[in-house]
Amino acid sequence: MVVRVQEADFDVGAELAALRGKDPQIGALASFVGLVRELNDGAGVSELTLEHYPGMTERALQAIVSEACRRWAIIDALVIHRVGRLLPTDQIVLVAVAGAHRGDAFAACQFIMDYLKTRAPFWKRELTPEGARWVAAHAADDEAAERWQT
Secondary structure, three states, X not given: OEEEEEOOOOOHHHHHHHHHOOOOOOXXXXXXXXXXXXXXXXXXXXXXXXXXXXXXXXXXHHHHHHHHHHHOOEEEEEEEEEOEEEOOOOEEEEEEEXXXXXXXXXXXXXXXXXXXXXXXXXXXXXXXXXXXXXXXXXXXXXXXXXXXXX
């Protein structure tokens, strides 16, 4: 299980190939790639800056992945989250899960992403035509995470 927080972009194909490796037990790869949008909450976005708390962020992401491993029969998982200055169409996050079957892989991937949005310490600041603004939490993200409560 790999968690990385980095400024550099990532190659989705290379990352999925590395996650899969040559493991004959893997029958499914589920993945999600998040991108910077040029429009958010009705305003144009020319850039997005992501900040985090080094050490704490990685621990929070690892705890989320560990919880996914506890809940579903998955073989491996990968989370890459970028920080720093990003532009529209840039990749922000990759969540990928390898499993023997698609059901567990899909569920674990969605769980990791839902919890990442609500429990990982990232702060987003957008640059809009009206100036810079911090991005507030969205109720829809909280609702998505709540459905995984046990």
